[in-house]
Amino acid sequence: MTSAPTDGLLAQVLRQEAGPLVARLSRRFGDFDLAEEAVQSAVAEALTGWRRDGPPHNPAAWLQVAAQRNALDGVRRSNRQRALAQRVEPPAAKARPGTDDRLALLFACCHPALVPEARLALTLRAVVGLTTPQIARAFLVNESTLAQRIVRAKRKIVDAGISLAVPPSEQLSERLGDVLAVVYVMFNEGFVSSSGATQDRDLAADAVWLAGVIAASAPREPEAWGLAALLTIQHARASARFDEHGGLVLLRHQDRARWDADAIAEGEAMIERAAALRRPGRYQLQAAIAALHATAPSWEGTDWLQIAMLYELLARLDPSPVVLLNATVARAQLGTADDALATLDGLADRLASYHLFHAARAELLTTLGRHDEASEANRTALGLTANDAERRLLTTRLHRHPLDDGS
Amino acid sequence: MKYVLMYVSRPDLDAGADPEAAQALYKRVYEWFGENEAVMADGGAELLGVETATSVKHGDDGPVVVDGPFNEAKEIIGGFSIIEVADMDAAIEVVKSWPLLDLPGGSVEIRPMVEDYSHLEQ
Numbered sequence: 001m002t003s004a005p006t007d008g009l010l011a012q013v014l015r016q017e018a019g020p021l022v023a024r025l026s027r028r029f030g031d032f033d034l035a036e037e038a039v040q041s042a043v044a045e046a047l048t049g050w051r052r053d054g055p056p057h058n059p060a061a062w063l064q065v066a067a068q069r070n071a072l073d074g075v076r077r078s079n080r081q082r083a084l085a086q087r088v089e090p091p092a093a094k095a096r097p098g099t100d101d102r103l104a105l106l107f108a109c110c111h112p113a114l115v116p117e118a119r120l121a122l123t124l125r126a127v128v129g130l131t132t133p134q135i136a137r138a139f140l141v142n143e144s145t146l147a148q149r150i151v152r153a154k155r156k157i158v159d160a161g162i163s164l165a166v167p168p169s170e171q172l173s174e175r176l177g178d179v180l181a182v183v184y185v186m187f188n189e190g191f192v193s194s195s196g197a198t199q200d201r202d203l204a205a206d207a208v209w210l211a212g213v214i215a216a217s218a219p220r221e222p223e224a225w226g227l228a229a230l231l232t233i234q235h236a237r238a239s240a241r242f243d244e245h246g247g248l249v250l251l252r253h254q255d256r257a258r259w260d261a262d263a264i265a266e267g268e269a270m271i272e273r274a275a276a277l278r279r280p281g282r283y284q285l286q287a288a289i290a291a292l293h294a295t296a297p298s299w300e301g302t303d304w305l306q307i308a309m310l311y312e313l314l315a316r317l318d319p320s321p322v323v324l325l326n327a328t329v330a331r332a333q334l335g336t337a338d339d340a341l342a343t344l345d346g347l348a349d350r351l352a353s354y355h356l357f358h359a360a361r362a363e364l365l366t367t368l369g370r371h372d373e374a375s376e377a378n379r380t381a382l383g384l385t386a387n388d389a390e391r392r393l394l395t396t397r398l399h400r401h402p403l404d405d406g407s
Numbered sequence: 408m409k410y411v412l413m414y415v416s417r418p419d420l421d422a423g424a425d426p427e428a429a430q431a432l433y434k435r436v437y438e439w440f441g442e443n444e445a446v447m448a449d450g451g452a453e454l455l456g457v458e459t460a461t462s463v464k465h466g467d468d469g470p471v472v473v474d475g476p477f478n479e480a481k482e483i484i485g486g487f488s489i490i491e492v493a494d495m496d497a498a499i500e501v502v503k504s505w506p507l508l509d510l511p512g513g514s515v516e517i518r519p520m521v522e523d524y525s526h527l528e529q
Binding site for chain 1: 408410493494495496498499500517519
């Protein structure tokens with residue numbers, strides 16, 4: 001039995017079922033930690049059992065039965081849990097009918113009272129159905145450190161009374177920002193490391209799916225649609241981002257015929273849904289920029305004027321180095337290389353320690369025939385990357401953009 | 408659930424405050440307790456300054472009495488209350504309107520209270 005089709009099916013079933021199962025069992029037993037452990041064990045059982053014997057006839061039901069059995073075992077094992085299970089009244093306030101279980105679970109896992117590093121890990125486990133070893137591989141972190149972090153976060157959810165509930169509408173937009181940020185990081189992780197660090201799970205694909213689920217559950221939230229659109233469009237270009245040797249292919253050299261036109265159209269439809277709500281935001285702006293790139297016939301035939309304007313708007317909401325640099329790169333396509341270089345040099349005091357600033361300078365200097373200075377800039381860029389590589393890997397993840405070449 | 412709210416301030420930052428503004432803020436604190444009466448399980452207490460604190464500490468030859476607070480942090484606990492609300496989100500909502508958060512060093516630490524002692528009963 002080959003494992004590839006089983007793994008694909010597994011991934012699909014797990015992300016569909018894991019979150020709602022955790023939410024349901026949490027409600028039933030009044031204990032998030034217990035529920036999450038039960039589902040996690042069922043996922044682990046599925047990973048080994050299905051690969052060995054092939055997938056069961058009804059995978060979703062199989063997972064549910066296994067998780068339920070684990071939860072009951074857990075209850076029997078632990079005296080404390082037994083006391084909890086025998087409580088006459090389960091916390092009924094948390095069971096608001098009609099709210100999406102998965103969304104409620106997401107709000108708990110991405111709660112601002114949890115440290116940011118734990119939010120993503122917990123979301124991947126409880127909502128998307130990844131195992132701790134899979135997450136550790138994806139983020140190149142030590143498995144026991146990660147496990148510790150997850151345990152602490154879960155314990156805090158239970159002990160500090162962080163509820164598994166969708167916040168009331170007046171707090172929804174603000175709290176949703178925390179959730180969307182986690183999904184955004186999740187996508188970028190997967191997008192950047194899509195050379196296969198997770199092996200059996202495609203984090204980027206999971207993030208695209210999750211963003212779509214969130215938007216569908218919170219349809220009045222334009223940034224939810226914005227993020228779903230952004231990730232859908234970026235993901236549509238995924239197969240053209242690496243060459244046959246696994247090297248990164250920059251946007252200007254990508255074979256546009258390999259992009260997924262249907263997915264791009266789907267992303268554009270999401271942008272329109274978001275725009276109809278008339279509350280612009282950073283994800284919507286990034287999605288609009290991505291859509292312009294995705295629908296351009298070529299690098300040269302790209303609507304750089306609109307892209308430059310959208311970056312101006314984005315820079316007002318998010319004046320980070322990456323955005324400022326991309327704004328300048330976009331503007332550089334409109335005017336002369338001389339002008340672009342002057343603009344870029346104007347950012348030197350803010351961006352001098354950022355390797356892509358020097359890479360962009362090098363490219364402009366090459367265009368202008370100033371090869372010595374170009375080599376110098378390239379060397380600086382390389383030096384910064386080399387010295388920084390390890391630290392960047394660990395610390396810039398939360399700010400990393402999927403493509404740093406103006407897209 | 409019950410939570411203890413610990414009202415934290417930075418006396419070094421508050422020292423320069425305009426007395427009139429401080430008076431107005433104090434009035435808002437009083438009103439805040441009124442507005443949140445329903446969730447107050449115990450209004451707690453406002454504490455006199457750390458310069459009045461005395462600590463009794465572990466010593467090899469028995470307890471030792473010393474002048475001062477248990478640690479020398481710039482942040483001090485100026486008072487505490489106990490609230491009873493549904494969950495952490497509700498506690499955060501109550502705390503967000505604490506008037507002294509307007510002061511630069513103001514913060515409130517929210518700590519769930521231990522209420523379940525069933526593990527000791529077995």
